[in-house]
Amino acid sequence: MNYENRPVCLSKPVIQRELPAGLPDMRMRLIRVLSKVWVNETELHYFFIDGPEAQREAVRHAFAEWKALPLGLKFTETTDRAASEIRIAFDQADGSWSYVGRDLLGIPATETTMNFGWDLTDDYGHTTALHEIGHSLGLPHEHQNPFSGIVWDDDAVYKYFTGAPNFWSRAQTEQNVLKKFAQQEVDGSPWDPNSVMEYWFPAGLILQPAEYSTGLNPAGGLSTQDKEWAKNFYPATSSTMTELKAFESQVLQLAAGAQADFSISPAVSQNYTIATFGETDMVMVLFEDEGGSLRYLGGDDDSGTGLNAQMKVRLLAGRRYVLRLRLYWAGGSGKSSIMYW
Incomplete structure (x- = not known):
């Protein structure tokens, strides 16, 4: 296809996050x-x-x-x-x-x-x-x-x-x-x-x-x-949705690029902390289910920091939330966990 004399995309600068020096x-x-x-x-x-x-x-x-x-x-x-x-x-x-x-x-x-x-x-x-x-x-x-x-x-x-x-x-x-x-x-x-x-x-x-x-x-x-x-x-395979209950830790063992998905249905309306544990680089994203449509609430990416992904958020009883975690780097053991309280 000949696109001669047609203008092309002028993309916005890619935003690069600062990472610590010396990462492998x-x-x-x-x-x-x-x-x-x-x-x-x-x-x-x-x-x-x-x-x-x-x-x-x-x-x-x-x-x-x-x-x-x-x-x-x-x-x-x-x-x-x-x-x-x-x-x-x-x-x-x-x-x-x-x-x-x-x-x-x-x-x-x-x-x-x-x-x-x-x-x-x-x-x-x-x-x-x-x-x-x-x-x-x-x-x-x-x-x-x-x-x-x-x-x-x-x-x-x-x-x-x-x-x-x-x-x-x-x-x-x-x-x-x-x-x-x-x-x-x-x-x-x-x-x-x-x-x-x-x-x-x-x-x-x-x-x-x-x-x-x-x-x-x-x-x-x-x-x-x-x-x-x-x-x-973005594989079009239906993920297994596991219920994440308050104060109960779920062990994660994911390969690089793999994902885990959890549903959250809090019994009490209050402020909660959602956090990962382990030597991994992980992105964590929380959505609220609004009649079958998932609305982004927030997320955290702990990549390269030596910390863990963590969010503080108010969750409401009677509402359903979806938590998705995607692993970048598995760390030494390859294991991590997720919990909210």
Whole structure:
């Protein structure tokens, strides 16, 4: 598919958390790779700030295509801006972009987290919608894969992207094209030139691999590797939901990237502490069940700290809550536990 002279996504800077110096390479890699990934079976709520109905419908179709892989995520449109993790605008003067994965949780509800700056009703627009949703799932730009082997003609890249149709600054060009991610920040998969997260590039920007010196034109849509990546991180398998009772510890023995899910139905309305125990790196997320829809209440990520994930939250009797835990690094014994009191 020829995308010549079409603008491309100008992504927001990835928010990197500070980690202690001296962490072992494997532990660092697991934290970095999984840090943007949602816990599986998360329900992501999206809110349209504005936009014509035809453009909104194009975004809905793109969400449905990701979901149909199938993924262990749920995408729900909401009219409650405060309840949304993804807030979508159609500002034609702001280009197309999205924050990446769990970075969305740090963006105030008053702000946009995804924007579409051109028509989404043609083939290129459909790929754009899939691309920006890919960012929201935790996918970075594919050409910044450190395993790509791409050698750029830097001067040509700057000249192209600072001109029409993108009009980027040199800093934006560096951030979105030339900068390679560190190897410990990605999962090590080979470069996929047909990924939906790949840009198209005109002739003269890529020196190596030589076959792309005449330009790179991805096929458009989700590639086979895109689908495999997404299903690997978000498998559509029904998890076993174990009831977590107050003051009763549950032992966890999870492999890196694996997850445990618990339901909580408190007998008494009061303030509770929910905490993990053990030498692990873990992300813990709590949802409230509102008539079958899970609303995010809060979470904690203890990765690299030597501490444990912990939350203090008020739970109400008669309500049902869902607690999900995803392991990054298993520590020495590979065992941990969870309890609330």
